[in-house]
Amino acid sequence: MERCKNVWLAVSGLVISDKGEWLVVNKRYGGLKGQWSLPAGFVKNDETVDEAVVREVLEETGIHTEIEGIVGMRSGVIKGGISDNMVIFLLKPISLEVTAQMDELYEAQFYDPDLLLQEGKHSLLLEQLLAFKKERMQTMLDGLNPGDQFGYTSYKLFM
Numbered sequence: 001m002e003r004c005k006n007v008w009l010a011v012s013g014l015v016i017s018d019k020g021e022w023l024v025v026n027k028r029y030g031g032l033k034g035q036w037s038l039p040a041g042f043v044k045n046d047e048t049v050d051e052a053v054v055r056e057v058l059e060e061t062g063i064h065t066e067i068e069g070i071v072g073m074r075s076g077v078i079k080g081g082i083s084d085n086m087v088i089f090l091l092k093p094i095s096l097e098v099t100a101q102m103d104e105l106y107e108a109q110f111y112d113p114d115l116l117l118q119e120g121k122h123s124l125l126l127e128q129l130l131a132f133k134k135e136r137m138q139t140m141l142d143g144l145n146p147g148d149q150f151g152y153t154s155y156k157l158f159m
Helices: 047-061 113-119 125-127
Strands: 006-017 024-028 040-042 064-077 081-092 105-111
Touching: 006 024, 006 047, 006 105, 006 125, 024 047, 024 113, 040 047, 047 064, 047 081, 081 105, 113 125
Parallel strands: 006 081
Antiparallel strands: 006 040, 024 105, 064 081
């Protein structure tokens, strides 16, 4: 669609282990090259945001996850011409054996968030997430149908 060509929709996943460690990645490219950040990527045209974040985390780290809810959203405009939007999810790990996708990453691992901040090589988003309160999270309502006239093949609400 021409009207949406400069609107980006991405997702990222805050995956927290039972020990309170966060799954972080060190990217080989882009604005966060060489810094710790959350696994993230773009939503494909045939998937919902929750499907996209589960796929991206798995592709980048080898970690299987389940959706817990939405932590928040980041939205910005790049150089006055690209609307850059990211939905940030809280995910529960189903597996804990990390396998970094070495084409895109230097490293992926579960890391103590306080030590991560002390090290100083982290994204602004990671720093802001330390204040996250699970009680404020939006959870997913699935299996809804707003009406057959819309033709949705998947429809979810996060509230």
